[in-house]
Amino acid sequence: MRTDTSQTIYRNDYTPPSYLVETVELGFDLDPARTIVANRMTMRRNPGSKRAGIELHGENIELVALRMNGKLLGKRDYRIDGRLLRIPNTPDDVTLEIETLTAPEKNTTLSGLYVSNGNFFTQCEAEGFRSITFFPDRPDVMAKFTVMLRADKEKYPVLLSNGNLVEEGELGDGRHFALWEDPFKKPSYLFALVAARLVCQEERFRLKDGRDALLQVWVEEGNLDKTDYAMQSLKNSIRWDEERFGLELDLDRFMIVAVGDFNMGAMENKGLNIFNTKFVLANPRVATDVDYAGIEAVVGHEYFHNWTGNRVTCRDWFQLSLKEGLTVFRDQEFSADMIGTDSGRAVTRIDQVRTLRQAQFPEDAGPMAHPVRPDSFVEINNFYTVTVYEKGAEVVRMIQTLVGREGFRKGMDLYFERHDGQAVTCDDFRAAMADANGRDLNQFERWYSQAGTPVVGAVGRYDAEAKTFDLTLSQSCPPTPGQTDKLPFHIPVAVGLLGADGNDMQLGQGGLKGATAVLELTEQSQTFSFTGVLEAPTPSMLRDFSAPVVLEYAYTDDELLHLFSHDSDPVNRWEAGQRLAMARLSRLAGALANGGKLDLDDTFIDAMRKILVDATLDPAFREQALLLPSETMIAEKMGVVNPQAIHAARQFVRACIGACLRAELTSQYHANLTPGQYSPDALSAGRRGLKNLALSYLAAAPDADGVNLAQAQFDGADNMTDRVAALVALIQARADAAPAALHDFYQDFKNEALVIDKWFSMQAAAPDTDVKAVRALMQHSAFNLKNPNRARSLVFSFCGGNPAQFHAIDGSGYAFWAEQVIALDAINPQVASRLARSMDRWRRYAPALQLNMKKALQQVASLKKLSNDVREVVSKALA
Numbered sequence: 007m008r009t010d011t012s013q014t015i016y017r018n019d020y021t022p023p024s025y026l027v028e029t030v031e032l033g034f035d036l037d038p039a040r041t042i043v044a045n046r047m048t049m050r051r052n053p054g055s056k057r058a059g060i061e062l063h064g065e066n067i068e069l070v071a072l073r074m075n076g077k078l079l080g081k082r083d084y085r086i087d088g089r090l091l092r093i094p095n096t097p098d099d100v101t102l103e104i105e106t107l108t109a110p111e112k113n114t115t116l117s118g119l120y121v122s123n124g125n126f127f128t129q130c131e132a133e134g135f136r137s138i139t140f141f142p143d144r145p146d147v148m149a150k151f152t153v154m155l156r157a158d159k160e161k162y163p164v165l166l167s168n169g170n171l172v173e174e175g176e177l178g179d180g181r182h183f184a185l186w187e188d189p190f191k192k193p194s195y196l197f198a199l200v201a202a203r204l205v206c207q208e209e210r211f212r213l214k215d216g217r218d219a220l221l222q223v224w225v226e227e228g229n230l231d232k233t234d235y236a237m238q239s240l241k242n243s244i245r246w247d248e249e250r251f252g253l254e255l256d257l258d259r260f261m262i263v264a265v266g267d268f269n270m271g272a273m274e275n276k277g278l279n280i281f282n283t284k285f286v287l288a289n290p291r292v293a294t295d296v297d298y299a300g301i302e303a304v305v306g307h308e309y310f311h312n313w314t315g316n317r318v319t320c321r322d323w324f325q326l327s328l329k330e331g332l333t334v335f336r337d338q339e340f341s342a343d344m345i346g347t348d349s350g351r352a353v354t355r356i357d358q359v360r361t362l363r364q365a366q367f368p369e370d371a372g373p374m375a376h377p378v379r380p381d382s383f384v385e386i387n388n389f390y391t392v393t394v395y396e397k398g399a400e401v402v403r404m405i406q407t408l409v410g411r412e413g414f415r416k417g418m419d420l421y422f423e424r425h426d427g428q429a430v431t432c433d434d435f436r437a438a439m440a441d442a443n444g445r446d447l448n449q450f451e452r453w454y455s456q457a458g459t460p461v462v463g464a465v466g467r468y469d470a471e472a473k474t475f476d477l478t479l480s481q482s483c484p485p486t487p488g489q490t491d492k493l494p495f496h497i498p499v500a501v502g503l504l505g506a507d508g509n510d511m512q513l514g515q516g517g518l519k520g521a522t523a524v525l526e527l528t529e530q531s532q533t534f535s536f537t538g539v540l541e542a543p544t545p546s547m548l549r550d551f552s553a554p555v556v557l558e559y560a561y562t563d564d565e566l567l568h569l570f571s572h573d574s575d576p577v578n579r580w581e582a583g584q585r586l587a588m589a590r591l592s593r594l595a596g597a598l599a600n601g602g603k604l605d606l607d608d609t610f611i612d613a614m615r616k617i618l619v620d621a622t623l624d625p626a627f628r629e630q631a632l633l634l635p636s637e638t639m640i641a642e643k644m645g646v647v648n649p650q651a652i653h654a655a656r657q658f659v660r661a662c663i664g665a666c667l668r669a670e671l672t673s674q675y676h677a678n679l680t681p682g683q684y685s686p687d688a689l690s691a692g693r694r695g696l697k698n699l700a701l702s703y704l705a706a707a708p709d710a711d712g713v714n715l716a717q718a719q720f721d722g723a724d725n726m727t728d729r730v731a732a733l734v735a736l737i738q739a740r741a742d743a744a745p746a747a748l749h750d751f752y753q754d755f756k757n758e759a760l761v762i763d764k765w766f767s768m769q770a771a772a773p774d775t776d777v778k779a780v781r782a783l784m785q786h787s788a789f790n791l792k793n794p795n796r797a798r799s800l801v802f803s804f805c806g807g808n809p810a811q812f813h814a815i816d817g818s819g820y821a822f823w824a825e826q827v828i829a830l831d832a833i834n835p836q837v838a839s840r841l842a843r844s845m846d847r848w849r850r851y852a853p854a855l856q857l858n859m860k861k862a863l864q865q866v867a868s869l870k871k872l873s874n875d876v877r878e879v880v881s882k883a884l885a
């Protein structure tokens with residue numbers, strides 16, 4: 007545990023490495039208690055650097071021996087201070103041989119080399135390699151790796167590392183070895199090894215250039231019946247990248263390995279992707295439609311990193327979005343293309359918008375707000391954020407909107423032509439896009455450097471005589487930590503104009519043709535004139551969510567209803583419904599907070615009804631359109647957040663929908679059953695989604711019919727999607743049958759870790775689950791704080807997913823939070839720090855709650871022994 011090393015690192019302090027590493031030969035003698043790592047590397051002075059000596063990072067490892075150019079170095083030849091090993095006055099060409107010791111079984115941080123369920127795994131991004139051996143552990147040092155693994159054959163029959171298997175054999179003593187060679191230069195964060203008792207599904211796959219690649223999905227014995235979808239997703243990913251971007255797999259072998267203890271979703275190690283089991287294992291019995299979609303997206307994401315991240319990597323960690331924003335954009339496009347229909351595409355886009363509003367906008371408005379390319383950090387692990395990932399993807403998407411799909415491809419081609427094999431910056435990416443398209447993207451740079459969510463205000467003016475419509479757009483951006491004044495962004499605003507008949511008008515402004523025009527807002531305020539507008543239009547702005555901004559326009563209910571019924575852009579059609587719902591939800595939450603009376607207008611219910619029964623619309627789209635904004639999103643719209651009032655308001659609306667639309671919901675429930683064999687395809691998943699949303703509304707209504715339907719579905723379900731949906735409906739409705747259903751569910755699935763995660767999280771988010779109930783669940787024999795998935799399923803689901811209970815007036819939720827952050831920090835700082843972030847928005851709550859939140863934050867901050875990870879989060883929250 008580091009306690010006194012917190013130090014802010016600034017992007018502008020970047021200096022090139024003093025030495026480059028050409029080759030690394032690693033030897034591992036694997037033993038859980040005592041692993042010996044031998045590292046032999048050839049280094050050469052970097053011509054671009056003035057500094058004299060060699061600097062190597064190293065943490066939590068014991069140095070046994072250090073040789074330079076064959077000569078054993080003594081204590082006086084080098085210095086280890088803090089986390090750096092320095093050798094002064096080194097010659098230009100150096101061969102270092104370093105022997106170190108580690109104890110993987112003691113490593114609970116899940117960074118570096120660790121043991122999970124008796125098997126060895128590594129996780130090196132961002133800075134885990136330095137706890138495996140001394141090394142210039144920075145992404146701009148790229149080297150060729152050769153790896154020798156030695157381990158007990160009985161316990162660890164499978165020995166894997168990056169690249170190609172060169173040799174394997176016996177060593178005597180019951181030990182065996184495997185020698186791996188990665189033909190590509192890579193930064194240390196992409197190194198990986200696995201030594202384990204695993205089995206695999208494998209397949210030869212023909213690449214576009216005619217080569218055959220060996221694809222493998224490795225899992226624990228007993229899980230082989232859950233690898234098909236990951237394998238299929240991998241093959242789809244390879245095909246898609248060949249077709250959409252002309253990018254091929256550059257290795258003869260590509261492996262995915264599943265591990266039950268993992269901090270994040272997955273990791274793109276060269277040729278050896280290591281995955282959280284959650285994003286590999288699936289069959290209809292244990293995985294939901296959402297799980298399947300997650301597997302497809304994450305398998306794609308990690309595979310796409312092979313080009314955007316591995317072949318071209320980041321110069322330094324401030325450039326993280328160079329690989330993450332771009333790769334998220336690529337995986338989003340992959341998932342959308344896999345569905346293939348326009349409507350399916352729109353549904354994936356709506357999901358992305360939801361994530362942004364639910365998680366990224368709050369981050370951008372809170373104490374941890376940072377630009378897509380941050381200027382400073384204390385702990386890089388705190389910057390694997392929705393801003394770097396999801397907003398980063400939006401920034402890439404805006405470039406595509408500005409240069410067009412073909413132009414974007416040209417930019418990608420140029421990017422690889424210029425930078426293959428290099429470690430580069432976000433500016434290099436932007437320059438490739440600009441140069442390939444002859445576009446000026448200088449102002450666009452502000453999307454990378456300025457934090458905060460811009461607000462775009464729109465005002466329309468129709469001149470009936472001149473037949474013109476003037477749209478004035480203005481922009482501003484709220485201050486964020488360290489950035490008070492912002493300069494105008496370059497914002498693509500996609501606009502269409504609807505006539506009274508609901509059709510798109512043909513736009514005649516300047517060069518703008520067709521139904522949708524992309525206006526480029528670059529000034530603080532600009533007026534765009536549309537000519538030949540025969541009647542007063544209803545503007546549909548920010549189509550397809552063309553920029554990650556908040557759009558303010560004084561829509562009337564009639565205009566919103568018009569858009570909700572007719573907009574040709576499905577995202578804005580959905581958006582109109584969200585605006586209608588949000589207006590009501592925030593009004594009701596306000597009324598509840600002030601003891602006002604509750605009512606819901608027929609207009610709203612009628613609008614919902616119309617969408618619900620519209621058979622011309624895809625079920626998946628109808629589900630999205632009928633889903634109310636979450637409690638978190640409502641909270642973001644309130645002046646002072648009152649979580650109980652928000653919860654009650656949302657429940658009230660849900661119950662109204664269930665009661666008023668009972669007949670329609672029931673008939674849609676039956677119309678969208680998916681009999682026959684389960685398939686996770688988008689159409690079937692959409693039907694299940696709509697059916698299960700109908701069920702949840704019916705169960706929310708005061709009468710017993712919905713609950714009975716949920717019970718019947720639970721009893722008869724033949725897939726996890728339907729089973730979980732029914733159980734959630736019972737739990738949320740506080741049905742008498744819920745405890746027995748939970749009991750049966752546990753009995754049926756107690757050997758399926760990922761299902762038991764669901765079992766915990768459903769209970770954590772239940773309306774009656776208070777801190778006391780969570781504590782009781784923590785005593786359950788299946789609970790284990792050390793396993794991140796399990797910790798997330800209970801502790802995080804409660805602190806982040808049950809606001810009405812977490813924010814209990816007595817402050818018990820906050821005291822619990824402090825206790826868990828502290829307990830987790832001693833085990834796994836990365837996971838602790840994520841939990842710490844559930845207090846980010848504490849200043850927005852009612853004064854009585856704020857006081858208790860502040861106390862809890864201070865309690866954590868006052869600890870002497872705290873990781874950099876948690877300290878950065880709580881001190882920024884309190885600043």
Ligand code: 0A1
Binds near residue numbers: 273
């Ligand atoms: N690069 C991975 C994310 C990742 C980051 C850090 C990790 O360990 C601390 C693990 C994974 C991705 O984008 O998928």
Ligand code: ZN
Binds near residue numbers: 307329330333
């Ligand atoms: Zn990634």
